[in-house]
Amino acid sequence: MSPFLTLLIGILAGTLRGSAPFLFVSLGECITEKSGKINLGLEGTLLMGAMSAYGVSYLSAPTVGEFWAPWLGVAAAGISGMLLGVIHGWLSQQRRVNDVATGIAMIILGSGLAFFLGKPFIQPQAPQLLTFDLGGWSDSSQVQSTLRISPLFLIGVAIAPFLHWLFRSTRWGLYIRAVGDSPQAALAMGISPFKVRMLSIMAGSFLAGIGGACLSLYYPGVWTERISSGQGLMAVALVIFARWNPIQCLWASLLFGGTQAIGPAFQSIGIDSYYYLFNVAPYVLTLLIMIITCSPKKTLAGSPGALGMENED
Amino acid sequence: MSRSIRFSRRQVVRGLLATTAFGAATKLSGCSPSSEAGDDTSSAAGxxxxxxxxxxxxxxxxxxxxxxxxxxxxxxxxxxxxxxxxxxxxxxxxxxxxxxxxxxxxxxxxxxxxxxxxxxxxxxxxxxxxxxxxxxxxxxxxxxxxxxxxxxxxxxxxYIDEAQYVSGVVAGHMSETGQLGFVAAIPIPQVLRNINSFTLGARSINPAATTQVIFTGGWAEPIKEAEATNSMADQGIDVINCHVDSPKVVMETAEERGLYTVGYHANQAPLAPTGYLTGAEWDxxxxxxxxxxxxxxxxxxxxxxxxxxxxxGLAENFCKLSPYGPAVTAEAQADGEAAKEALVNGDLVIYKGELDSNDGEAILAADEEYEQQNIELEKMDWLIEGVKGSVGS
CATH class of the missing domain: 3.40.50.2300 (Response regulator)
Known part of the structure; x- marks a missing residue:
């Protein structure tokens, strides 16, 4: 196989393997921000999800078997994320509390809890999620491993259009958008902004927790304290890049997932200089997106009207 | 309503940007001190x-x-x-x-x-x-x-590179393609020395063997380590060695791809029961x-x-080899043991002429050699011929 083709397949494989956490966190943040709140704490939620998924999968394997244990882990990741979400949802809606500041506190709380509780799980091996081997038709091991796709990734891909439809065509979606754009109007309609925001933050944190499960139970499939490498924070930035549109979140996640594979893939075909530069590609991309989308003249199209506003009494 | 308009979108975006940078800076360094000092309070002064x-x-x-x-x-x-x-x-x-x-x-x-x-x-x-x-x-x-x-x-x-040399001998025997892979963190002398010694060991068995190096750029980068291992598997590399803080990801990924693995730091045989050949362990x-x-x-x-x-080195119990894995052939084991014996006795010098770097510079002439104690080896900034990779960043 030519080096160029190998490189392309390598990056494609990296995209399919590595974008699931971005996807889940960015979709979660999309729901949260649509309701008018920012949850920076998803970085902590991601770590907490990764830890609880791995821990539960490891601990439950003897009782429920190697097949169901990781799925229990995924559920645990979602629930632990949701619990963190409740804290953020309640705190960030108090009078004169800034949700960005609360989010930073939640990063520290989430990661600290995950590191503390995760100590015993660094060493053992937990059962991993099953994968769909769609590459059986090919006899190239590269293609086979590229097309070994996680069901979580497929679920994430399905959630994106579902959310899009939810926001556009359902009553619930309308509630979320109403609360996000104009809480007063929503209140006048008889909707409680507090409850809607609380539920949106919880749903978002649930998804972010599952994103963590992708890290620890699929790829790279271990629990270590360095597992997230800032992916939760990047995913928050990615939502702005995607203009609060779930479908675009999907494309943006794929892009970010792919950039992670660039450094190793280039070195493996012999382009061995500048790997530090390739490795920072996702961060540079984040900065560029921020600069491009940050215009002093206008607000961003698609941005929820009440995003970042002070809480009403 | 009007009072809150002042919080414009771009302030939010700026805030996000600043906190992302702050968060990334503090988070990525992963600080969570957890002193496990048992009874500190008892005898601090006396x-x-x-x-x-x-x-x-x-x-x-x-x-x-x-x-x-x-x-x-x-x-x-x-x-x-x-x-x-x-x-x-x-x-x-x-x-x-x-x-x-x-x-x-x-x-x-x-x-x-x-x-x-x-x-x-x-x-x-x-x-x-x-x-x-x-x-x-x-x-x-x-x-x-x-x-x-x-x-x-x-x-x-x-001098853990002695154990790396022996691992290289075993890897040279076991590799069918003659292509070895090395997932490395950062091009510092200790890492380069391990890569070079591993390659020299393999080339003492198979003179055509090559080692592909991928630097991840950090000591603990689980995703890049997994990516590096996968991309080497895609290249047809069939033995993977590594020098990162925790080889767990590399070992598990390589095992999943059906590759042979050589461990580092500690015994990783439980992580890769079929493919684990041996490994260089600290003692x-x-x-x-x-x-x-x-x-x-x-x-x-x-x-x-x-x-x-x-x-x-091996002789002074600073390092040791992992027990050979089930895949290692008797022949490979015998040559590995012979190399180990020669290193312990001091009959074998790993770095001896004629030796060239992989960018064509002469390192050692035909009659020269670097003993293990030579301080030049601790300043190593070259990769020997047969290593695919570069020390520049």
């Missing part, structure tokens, strides 16, 4: 009876890797009567380590400090050594230079126990009772 030794690790103590190897050694030192150890894990190679060292010295009363990670040395450990001339500092690595660095600084390190227990006894006897670096540079 503890002149026992020697208090501080160990600082860059990652978790049970990472199947570098830190675990040191932590096991530290436990062995703790067993020496008269020694009490205090430990702190997950200390980043930033000014955070200054604070850790300072509090170990000033609060816990430590008189010997072992900052075990490479990047702690300059400037952090040197700064502390200048400030506390009565405290001894021991660094694992080859950065110490006599005459330049303070008298209370010592350096210890094992800090003997050296730490010996040093602990010397501390109790009141010996110090400053008085010249303890050597400033402590080095050793």
């Amino acid at each position: 503890g002149s009876e026992e020697v208090i030794v501080g160990f600082i690790y860059v990652g978790p103590k049970d990472d199947f890797g570098y830190n675990q190897a040191h932590a096991e050694g530290a436990q062995a030192m703790a067993a020496v009567p008269g020694i009490r150890i205090i430990e702190e894990e997950n200390v980043p190679e930033t000014s955070a380590v200054l604070e850790t060292m300072r509090s170990m010295i000033e609060i816990d009363g430590a008189t010997v400090i072992f900052p075990t990670s490479f990047g702690y040395f300059d400037p952090y450990m040197l700064e502390m050594a200048a400030e506390f001339p009565e405290v001894q500092f021991f660094h694992a690595g080859g950065l110490y230079q006599e005459d330049i660095h303070p008298n209370n600084v010592g350096s210890y390190f094992g 800090w227990e003997s050296i730490y126990t010996a040093l602990g006894q010397q501390f109790v006897e009141g010996k110090t670096l400053m008085a010249g009772d303890i050597d400033h540079v402590l080095r050793g």
